[in-house]
Amino acid sequence: MYYLGVDLGGTKILTALADEEGNLLERSNVETEAAKGREVIIKNILHSIDNVLDNSGVNRSEIAKIGIGSPGPLNSKTGVIYETANLPWKNVPLTDIIQEKTGLPANLENDANAAARGEKWFGAGRDVDHMIYVTVSTGIGGGIIIDRSILQGKEGAGGEIGHMIINPGGPTCGCGNSGCMEAMASGTAIARMGREALAEDKNGIIAEMSGSDPEKIDAILIANAAKKGDQKAQEIYNTAGYYLGIGMANLINIFNTEKIVFGGGVMKDHDLLNDSFMESLQENALQTSLKQVEICNAELKGDVGVQGAVAVAMEDILGK
Amino acid sequence: MYYLGVDLGGTKILTALADEEGNLLERSNVETEAAKGREVIIKNILHSIDNVLDNSGVNRSEIAKIGIGSPGPLNSKTGVIYETANLPWKNVPLTDIIQEKTGLPANLENDANAAARGEKWFGAGRDVDHMIYVTVSTGIGGGIIIDRSILQGKEGAGGEIGHMIINPGGPTCGCGNSGCMEAMASGTAIARMGREALAEDKNGIIAEMSGSDPEKIDAILIANAAKKGDQKAQEIYNTAGYYLGIGMANLINIFNTEKIVFGGGVMKDHDLLNDSFMESLQENALQTSLKQVEICNAELKGDVGVQGAVAVAMEDILGK
Numbered sequence: 057m058y059y060l061g062v063d064l065g066g067t068k069i070l071t072a073l074a075d076e077e078g079n080l081l082e083r084s085n086v087e088t089e090a091a092k093g094r095e096v097i098i099k100n101i102l103h104s105i106d107n108v109l110d111n112s113g114v115n116r117s118e119i120a121k122i123g124i125g126s127p128g129p130l131n132s133k134t135g136v137i138y139e140t141a142n143l144p145w146k147n148v149p150l151t152d153i154i155q156e157k158t159g160l161p162a163n164l165e166n167d168a169n170a171a172a173r174g175e176k177w178f179g180a181g182r183d184v185d186h187m188i189y190v191t192v193s194t195g196i197g198g199g200i201i202i203d204r205s206i207l208q209g210k211e212g213a214g215g216e217i218g219h220m221i222i223n224p225g226g227p228t229c230g231c232g233n234s235g236c237m238e239a240m241a242s243g244t245a246i247a248r249m250g251r252e253a254l255a256e257d258k259n260g261i262i263a264e265m266s267g268s269d270p271e272k273i274d275a276i277l278i279a280n281a282a283k284k285g286d287q288k289a290q291e292i293y294n295t296a297g298y299y300l301g302i303g304m305a306n307l308i309n310i311f312n313t314e315k316i317v318f319g320g321g322v323m324k325d326h327d328l329l330n331d332s333f334m335e336s337l338q339e340n341a342l343q344t345s346l347k348q349v350e351i352c353n354a355e356l357k358g359d360v361g362v363q364g365a366v367a368v369a370m371e372d373i374l375g376k
Numbered sequence: 377m378y379y380l381g382v383d384l385g386g387t388k389i390l391t392a393l394a395d396e397e398g399n400l401l402e403r404s405n406v407e408t409e410a411a412k413g414r415e416v417i418i419k420n421i422l423h424s425i426d427n428v429l430d431n432s433g434v435n436r437s438e439i440a441k442i443g444i445g446s447p448g449p450l451n452s453k454t455g456v457i458y459e460t461a462n463l464p465w466k467n468v469p470l471t472d473i474i475q476e477k478t479g480l481p482a483n484l485e486n487d488a489n490a491a492a493r494g495e496k497w498f499g500a501g502r503d504v505d506h507m508i509y510v511t512v513s514t515g516i517g518g519g520i521i522i523d524r525s526i527l528q529g530k531e532g533a534g535g536e537i538g539h540m541i542i543n544p545g546g547p548t549c550g551c552g553n554s555g556c557m558e559a560m561a562s563g564t565a566i567a568r569m570g571r572e573a574l575a576e577d578k579n580g581i582i583a584e585m586s587g588s589d590p591e592k593i594d595a596i597l598i599a600n601a602a603k604k605g606d607q608k609a610q611e612i613y614n615t616a617g618y619y620l621g622i623g624m625a626n627l628i629n630i631f632n633t634e635k636i637v638f639g640g641g642v643m644k645d646h647d648l649l650n651d652s653f654m655e656s657l658q659e660n661a662l663q664t665s666l667k668q669v670e671i672c673n674a675e676l677k678g679d680v681g682v683q684g685a686v687a688v689a690m691e692d693i694l695g696k
């Protein structure tokens with residue numbers, strides 16, 4: 057039998073066919089066309105599935121299951137997407153729809169949990185039972201593997217590590233709260249600190265690189281400024297690393313996990329975070345649990361979403 | 377068959393015999409005599425087991441398993457107690473020792489996780505699959521139930537929620553770190569804030585009740601001062617409630633749990649915490665997960681330790 061993984065994103069849908077070992081045999085990459093609304097998005101998902109089947113010559117009857125990774129919040133148990141920032145729909149029973157239209161069983165999982173399952177079974181978590189996948193990009197997301205199973209919670213909303221409050225009264229987060237890890241250590245947080253630095257110093261490297269335009273400041277620009285030796289930019293990364301260390305220390309204490317696997321755009325510049333992050337971890341985690349954990353990078357890179365969706369499809373073989 | 381639960385504490389050992397429904401049929405309460413060292417402690421554990429068997433008339437061969445709840449840190453998988461604050465021993469292979477001396481299989485669990493398992497199977501968590509037990513007394517401990525199983529992690533050190541850092545740079549905790557939930561919202565934290573209040577105001581109700589002796593200030597005295605209308609004491613409980621709310625909001629976001637079950641001495645005065653706690657929860661938790669959680673009190677009261685140990689013994693019937 058074969059498995060289908062669908063990585064549903066705000067701009068693209070990446071669908072892949074996998075064998076029983078999870079090897080990706082065929083892919084299709086189509087536009088989501090999110091702005092065109094619900095029916096078009098669904099049509100495009102189905103189209104990407106058809107592409108993969110047509111190109112591979114694999115028959116629909118040979119597909120055991122479809123796994124879908126989608127932005128949330130969503131209910132992985134009922135297969136309903138409540139709402140997503142980048143897709144113009146609400147309360148969509150996506151699992152039911154896909155099952156009905158394809159005649160195949162399907163599973164839905166939020167994208168961070170799907171990515172965690174991908175890394176667990178096919179990436180950096182292969183050899184461990186306990187693992188936390190953390191993605192640091194615009195936001196901070198995560199998926200938590202305990203005894204080889206994903207932590208879903210009552211209705212599949214578990215794993216929201218980015219909104220752990222670690223600095224009460226701190227900067228406001230996109231979620232509306234203050235001082236979440238996401239507000240302290242994400243790409244968005246780094247950019248915010250960069251804009252604050254620009255407001256304070258109109259003549260530094262950050263001002264030069266951005267043409268003094270706050271809109272041009274993002275985490276990458278600050279990373280480049282730091283690499284050029286800008287002290288303020290380095291401090292920003294140190295601050296982000298410090299708070300990321302606190303967040304991870306908290307997770308290490310709570311989960312006694314074996315591996316923390318980092319993905320996401322900001323972690324490409326993790327050299328900049330590294331010293332302050334590791335210092336913060338040493339300072340803030342309980343030593344018993346800290347000694348048992350390994351910190352490493354994600355292995356699946358750009359494929360993590362679709363490989364995660366494949367892991368979701370393969371639940372009956374691999375476990376949750 | 378029958379089960380034995382041993383609740384090992386710094387001053388007392390409470391052992392109980394339970395039937396296959398977990399009903400406590402017979403108990404024995406003996407002094408730990410911790411100061412007399414390892415051999416005496418073990419002798420006393422065995423003595424309490426003998427008491428229960430003798431008094432009940434149940435034969436050793438009718439005991440399926442012994443469950444032991446002990447202060448940690450310990451490794452529930454190997455059955456080794458690393459160290460405990462109140463018992464003068466280190467790296468004690470307690471499971472092996474008890475198994476050898478009694479000829480019966482045994483399981484070891486840290487006391488907070490054992491209590492969580494007790495509440496899950498015999499108390500407030502009976503009807504749910506996902507639950508977090510939180511004990512707020514001198515310290516803050518917890519045990520996390522996910523899909524009816526206790527979260528142990530790699531070596532059974534999981535569930536250390538008290539040392540989640542929620543106020544970086546805040547007061548120092550007994551664990552050595554700064555701004556842990558335990559340093560912000562435990563009985564110890566309340567007493568510390570009470571002593572600070574005394575230092576600031578030598579003529580208030582706190583000064584009167586303590587005879588201006590900082591040593592006399594504990595969480596109960598501050599609770600009584602608050603009930604008498606002392607504004608500073610009320611503020612202290614509000615602060616503790618605020619930080620406890622942040623800690624619980626973080627857990628709700630991470631676990632999407634169904635119930636938070638509160639035990640421990642400080643929660644006896646939870647009326648004092650309640651408004652600020654609930655406000656903080658509303659302010660700091662993600663609404664999707666907050667709507668799905670119920671906050672309630674532990675049901676087992678003084679029996680939670682031994683009933684938890686019984687649940688540990690009954691693992692093969694109940695699950696972990």
